[in-house]
Amino acid sequence: MMQPVAYDSTPAAADHKRLHNFSAGPGTLPLEVMLEVRDQLPVYGDLGSSIMEISHRSPAYTEVNERAVAHLRTLLGLGDDWHVLFLQGGASMQFHQVPLNFLPEGGSADYLNTGSWSKKAIKEAQIVGQSRNAAPHVAASSEASNFNYIPEPATWDLSPDAAYLHYTSNNTIFGTEFAEEPDVDVPLVCDASSDFLSRPMSVERYGLIYAGAQKNIGPAGATVVLVKEDFLQQRRDGLPTMLDYRTHTAKLFNTPPVFAVYMIEKVLRWLQNLGGLPAIQKQNEEKAARLYGAIDATDFYQGTAREDSRSKMNVTFRIKGGDEDLEARFIQEAKGEGLLALKGYRSVGGLRASIYNACAQESVEALVQFMQEFERTNG
Amino acid sequence: MMQPVAYDSTPAAADHKRLHNFSAGPGTLPLEVMLEVRDQLPVYGDLGSSIMEISHRSPAYTEVNERAVAHLRTLLGLGDDWHVLFLQGGASMQFHQVPLNFLPEGGSADYLNTGSWSKKAIKEAQIVGQSRNAAPHVAASSEASNFNYIPEPATWDLSPDAAYLHYTSNNTIFGTEFAEEPDVDVPLVCDASSDFLSRPMSVERYGLIYAGAQKNIGPAGATVVLVKEDFLQQRRDGLPTMLDYRTHTAKLFNTPPVFAVYMIEKVLRWLQNLGGLPAIQKQNEEKAARLYGAIDATDFYQGTAREDSRSKMNVTFRIKGGDEDLEARFIQEAKGEGLLALKGYRSVGGLRASIYNACAQESVEALVQFMQEFERTNG
Numbered sequence: 238m239m240q241p242v243a244y245d246s247t248p249a250a251a252d253h254k255r256l257h258n259f260s261a262g263p264g265t266l267p268l269e270v271m272l273e274v275r276d277q278l279p280v281y282g283d284l285g286s287s288i289m290e291i292s293h294r295s296p297a298y299t300e301v302n303e304r305a306v307a308h309l310r311t312l313l314g315l316g317d318d319w320h321v322l323f324l325q326g327g328a329s330m331q332f333h334q335v336p337l338n339f340l341p342e343g344g345s346a347d348y349l350n351t352g353s354w355s356k357k358a359i360k361e362a363q364i365v366g367q368s369r370n371a372a373p374h375v376a377a378s379s380e381a382s383n384f385n386y387i388p389e390p391a392t393w394d395l396s397p398d399a400a401y402l403h404y405t406s407n408n409t410i411f412g413t414e415f416a417e418e419p420d421v422d423v424p425l426v427c428d429a430s431s432d433f434l435s436r437p438m439s440v441e442r443y444g445l446i447y448a449g450a451q452k453n454i455g456p457a458g459a460t461v462v463l464v465k466e467d468f469l470q471q472r473r474d475g476l477p478t479m480l481d482y483r484t485h486t487a488k489l490f491n492t493p494p495v496f497a498v499y500m501i502e503k504v505l506r507w508l509q510n511l512g513g514l515p516a517i518q519k520q521n522e523e524k525a526a527r528l529y530g531a532i533d534a535t536d537f538y539q540g541t542a543r544e545d546s547r548s549k550m551n552v553t554f555r556i557k558g559g560d561e562d563l564e565a566r567f568i569q570e571a572k573g574e575g576l577l578a579l580k581g582y583r584s585v586g587g588l589r590a591s592i593y594n595a596c597a598q599e600s601v602e603a604l605v606q607f608m609q610e611f612e613r614t615n616g
Numbered sequence: 617m618m619q620p621v622a623y624d625s626t627p628a629a630a631d632h633k634r635l636h637n638f639s640a641g642p643g644t645l646p647l648e649v650m651l652e653v654r655d656q657l658p659v660y661g662d663l664g665s666s667i668m669e670i671s672h673r674s675p676a677y678t679e680v681n682e683r684a685v686a687h688l689r690t691l692l693g694l695g696d697d698w699h700v701l702f703l704q705g706g707a708s709m710q711f712h713q714v715p716l717n718f719l720p721e722g723g724s725a726d727y728l729n730t731g732s733w734s735k736k737a738i739k740e741a742q743i744v745g746q747s748r749n750a751a752p753h754v755a756a757s758s759e760a761s762n763f764n765y766i767p768e769p770a771t772w773d774l775s776p777d778a779a780y781l782h783y784t785s786n787n788t789i790f791g792t793e794f795a796e797e798p799d800v801d802v803p804l805v806c807d808a809s810s811d812f813l814s815r816p817m818s819v820e821r822y823g824l825i826y827a828g829a830q831k832n833i834g835p836a837g838a839t840v841v842l843v844k845e846d847f848l849q850q851r852r853d854g855l856p857t858m859l860d861y862r863t864h865t866a867k868l869f870n871t872p873p874v875f876a877v878y879m880i881e882k883v884l885r886w887l888q889n890l891g892g893l894p895a896i897q898k899q900n901e902e903k904a905a906r907l908y909g910a911i912d913a914t915d916f917y918q919g920t921a922r923e924d925s926r927s928k929m930n931v932t933f934r935i936k937g938g939d940e941d942l943e944a945r946f947i948q949e950a951k952g953e954g955l956l957a958l959k960g961y962r963s964v965g966g967l968r969a970s971i972y973n974a975c976a977q978e979s980v981e982a983l984v985q986f987m988q989e990f991e992r993t994n995g
Contacts, residue, residue, distance in 0.1 A: 256664030263874060265669045271658035278657075279650035285635030285956055289835040289879075290644045292957065325704035325837065326858060329870040333856040357857075364856055368747070451871055456668040458704065458837040458873035477712040477743055478736075479705060491708040492830055494837035495642060496875055500668075577664055578671065 257600035260578040261409050261551060261591040262431065263451040270503040288499050293492050301499050302489075308505035312513055313440055315463065320486040322462040323498045328354065328430045331447040331460065332361035334480050335426055336373070338472040339400055339445075343370045347399040347423070350378035351387055351415075352408035353584070354428060362403075374399065383585070384411040386543035390419065399423050400471065401444055407432035409452075410582040412553030412589065413546040418442060424468050432550045433461065434508060435594055436518040444468030450497055452550070453594045454504050459497035508594065517594050524592045524601045525549040531605045537612045541585055555587035564588060567611055574607055576600075636979035639957040640788050640930060640970040641810065642830040649882040667878050672871050680878050681868075687884035691892055692819055694842065699865040701841040702877045707733065707809045710826040710839065711740035713859050714805055715752070717851040718779055718824075722749045726778040726802070729757035730766055730794075731787035732963070733807060741782075753778065762964070763790040765922035769798065778802050779850065780823055786811035788831070789961040791932030791968065792925040797821060803847050811929045812840065813887060814973055815897040823847030829876055831929070832973045833883050838876035887973065896973050903971050903980045904928040910984045916991045920964055934966035943967060946990055953986055955979075 258265035281288040284297055291297060306321045315321065324330070340346050340362060348359045362373035374396045377388035395402070401424050407414040409431045419425055424444030433448035440446075445464045451457035464482055472482060484490050511517055529547060532538040532554050541553040556563045564587055568580050581587040592601055637644035660667040663676055670676060685700045694700065703709070719725055719741060727738045741752035753775045756767035774781070780803050786793040788810040798804055803823030812827035819825075824843045830836035843861055851861060863869050890896055908926060911917040911933050920932040935942045943966055947959050960968040971980055 254664070255659055258665045258669055260665075260670055263669055263672065263871065265665060268658060271666055275654050275657040278654040279647055280634055285633070285954065286637045286639075286644060287650055290637055290642055291639055293642065293836065325706070325709070325873070327704070327870050330704070330858050333858055337856075361856060361858075364854065367854070449871060451874075456875050457672065457871045458876055475743065475746070477716075477740060479709045479712055479740075491706050492642065492828060492836045494704070494873065494876070495830075496835050497837055497873070575664065 256575040256577050257603050258577050259590040259592065259596065259600070259604070261452075261582070261589060262449075263457045264453070264591055264593045265595045266455070266500070266504060267507045267595045270500065270507055273503055274500065289496050293489065293495055298495060298499075301502050302493070305498055305502035305505060308502065308509055309461070309463070312434060312505065312508060313438060313463070315440060318466045319440070320462075320464050320466065320469065320482075322464070322482070322485045323493055323501070324460045324462050324485060325458065325494055327449045327457075327460055328428050328447060329357065331428065331462070332358040333365065334482070335401075335403065335445065335447075336362040336365040337476060337480055338482055339426070339468075340365055340369060340371050340373070341400050341473075345371060345374045345396050345399055346426075347376040347393075347395055347402040347421075348373045349388065349393070349402070349404040349419070350375050350380055351405055351413060352384045352411050354408065354410075354430070355403075355405045356380075358403055358405070358428060373403075376402070379413075384408060384413065385541060386546040387413050387415055390417075393421075395421060401426045401468075403428070405430075407435075407548050407550050409548075409551050409591070411585060412540075412542045412548045412551045414548035414550065416545060424465070431593075432548070434505075434514060434517070435521050435550060437514040444471075450501055452591075454508075455501035456497050458494045459501060461501075504595070520598065521549045521592070521594065524596065524598060525552065527598075527601050527605060528552050528590060528592065531608050535612060535616075537616050538608065541587065550591060550593055552590045552592060553581055553585055553587065554589075559587060561586070563615060566615070570611065571604075571607055574603075576604055576607055579604075635954040635956050636982050637956050638969040638971065638975065638979070638983070640831075640961070640968060641828075642836050643832070643970055643972045644974045645834070645879070645883060646886045646974045649879065649886055652882055653879065668875050672868065672874055677874060677878075680881050681872070684877055684881035684884060687881065687888055688840070688842070691813060691884065691887060692817060692842070694819060697845045698819070699841075699843050699845065699848065699861075701843070701861070701864045702872055702880070703839045703841050703864060704837065704873055706828045706836075706839055707807050707826060708736065710807065710841070711737040712744065713861070714780075714782065714824065714826075715741040715744040716855060716859055717861055718805070718847075719744055719748060719750050719752070720779050720852075724750060724753045724775050724778055725805075726755040726772075726774055726781040726800075727752045728767065728772070728781070728783040728798070729754050729759055730784055730792060731763045731790050733787065733789075733809070734782075734784045735759075737782060737784070737807060752782075755781070758792075763787060763792065764920060765925040766792050766794055769796075774800060780805045780847075782807070784809075786814075786927050786929050788930050788970070790964060791919075791921045791927045791930045793927035793929065795924060803844070810972075811927070813884075813893060813896070814900050814929060816893040823850075829880055831970075833887075834880035835876050837873045838880060840880075883974070899977065900928050900971070900973065903975065903977060904931065906977075906980050906984060907931050907969060907971065910987050914991060914995075916995050917987065920966065929970060929972055931969045931971060932960055932964055932966065933968075938966060940965070942994060945994070949990065950983075950986055953982075955983055955986055958983075 366372040581589040745751040809828040960966040
């Protein structure tokens with residue numbers, strides 16, 4: 238016998254409470270969703286097992302999947318010409334899969350370079366293009382100012398023959414977000430990972446929308462891909478089976494990330510019950526206004542994104558122009574008050590509060606109160 | 617406001633019991649693992665949130681991941697020259713990723729064709745080979761007899777210049793399994809999805825081992841990839857970032873399937889506490905012997921796989937040479953007795969009992985009792 242490995246000495250969950258969670262991702266999820274998951278373990282309804290231990294082609298899982306798809310169609314107003322897929326590999330895999338399917342031989346696609354994720358998407362399009370005499374065209378970039386703004390549409394250098402325009406709707410690291418969706422002559426392809434379903438979308442402008450689940454709609458491990466039939470018909474032939482979107486629109490090809498889809502169904506149900514995208518948009522705008530208002534009310538705090546480009550999901554700010562000792566103390570003391578995950582990403586520094594859909598107004602209020610108290614003590 | 621979507625009227629979990637689950641995958645998991653997951657919702661230890669709602673680079677998740685990796689190293693006896701990865705996309709993505717990385721320009725790789733999954737792996741290697749003047753070589757196949765046996769090594773037509781030999785250690789659909797691991801002059805690449813960690817492996821023969829988690833080690837949504845450093849060094853340059861194994865051996869590149877890895881850690885801990893691979897092998901052999909013994913004890917039941925090729929994971933059998941009405945009644949009545957998911961895959965028909973690691977001896981015993989009773993009533 239091997240030496241037994243000790244189990245966690247985790248006290249019962251009831252002994253602990255949930256704190257204010259500002260994690261940039263994976264992000265906080267609604268408490269009622271968590272409790273429903275708990276109540277469905279170790280058995281789901283009258284199945285005799287959990288939802289994780291049955292065939293993905295069984296009636297019980299098929300129903301979960303179909304409900305998740307239906308919620309997405311309702312929330313976004315997607316017609317029958319849209320396919321709804323739950324894939325794997327995150328946005329990072331989509332950076333490859335999008336140009337693999339849609340970057341034409343000898344052709345081009347426009348990309349807006351507004352942050353780290355956009356850069357990665359552009360890099361993967363370049364790799365795909367190498368064997369196709371094709372390349373992505375960077376139509377606009379804010380890299381020279383460390384991505385602290387979204388370039389104005391009037392400055393975009395769009396190419397006449399682009400197969401699509403790719404953009405990242407929200408930039409988690411830099412705290413910027415497109416205030417308006419691009420409106421161009423070619424289909425949009427959007428990495429919506431970090432603001433997906435935080436507000437309505439003009440879906441008629443898009444050919445494909447993708448989003449890693451782990452910010453607004455579920456746990457890590459599933460990637461929502463929405464693709465429109467007429468755009469899909471433009472894809473190339475002869476692709477590897479798993480990377481051809483048609484494989485997945487034709488049928489449930491292989492085992493999906495069952496648990497992640499099961500949780501996404503619950504989060505989308507929660508969102509519908511709240512009133513859908515107009516209702517969550519209103520909440521998100523109120524939360525963001527409260528937090529940016531607190532930042533702008535004093536010289537002690539400074540937002541890092543240009544005002545017209547501020548994200549309603551990831552609020553990035555500094556203390557006294559970048560006093561790192563004070564920022565470290567802020568993070569430490571905030572944690573002591575039950576305010577978690579406020580450290581900024583290293584390439585921006587400072588502080589970041591991610592206030593995704595499931596981040597409650599009370600959490601934002603608690604953060605604002607703490608900010609005011611911290612300034613009184615350290616200002 | 618939109619119309620609220622009703623929540624499940626799911627009675628409390630305590631009202632229901634777990635039944636005998638013979639699902640071919642996603643498969644049954646240990647009850648104690650399920651209960652630990654439940655106890656860690658909606659908060660994990662003193663985190664203030666669940667494990668799903670924190671950064672994948674946080675200390676708490678890093679510890680989970682490192683423990684999962686350590687369990688795998690201990691269970692399989694992997695040295696420091698092995699990389700342990702948790703990727704996404706299932707075995708289906710590995711069918712593409714393996715040749716993309718390792719099928720040489722103008723070269724070849726040997727493939728053993730022992731079932732549906734092998735065929736898919738061969739197809740993807742053909743697609744990759746098209747642009748490389750390369751192709752997989754099918755060194756042996758049992759397709760002509762509907763894959764009901766594993767071809768003997770003496771009959772394999774191995775190519776002299778193969779970069780690797782790919783095989784599927786267990787064939788879920790056809791109920792066959794390699795009794796012995798191949799022993800050839802080139803590194804083995806194994807799709808071990810459906811018998812991974814069910815018995816010890818001679819890891820020194822392998823360059824790469826992959827397995828979808830959803831049979832023996834966890835929920836769907838994670839793919840274990842074990843790759844040896846000297847084999848990895850043979851891979852091609854210029855690959856898409858996400859599909860280059862080096863991307864993932866170098867660092868945690870993107871958000872992993874957090875919940876799946878968290879559960880895998882628990883299942884592997886359970887397996888170590890049982891006594892590791894020798895202990896589970898003994899249990900699996902006893903379960904398989906009991907079930908095949910019941911099949912062979914009477915002419916009423918017939919196994920579909922050749923005796924020397926029988927799987928210890930998926931036991932496929934027929935009633936009275938394929939009496940479909942009787943088989944349908946068997947499945948129906950078994951379900952009434954709490955014995956779930958016994959329907960065979962459509963290309964084989966009949967019955968299939970999947971008795972993975974977490975399928976208890978008591979479940980096999982209950983099935984054998986039912987089989988005997990069913991024969992008494994219908995024989």
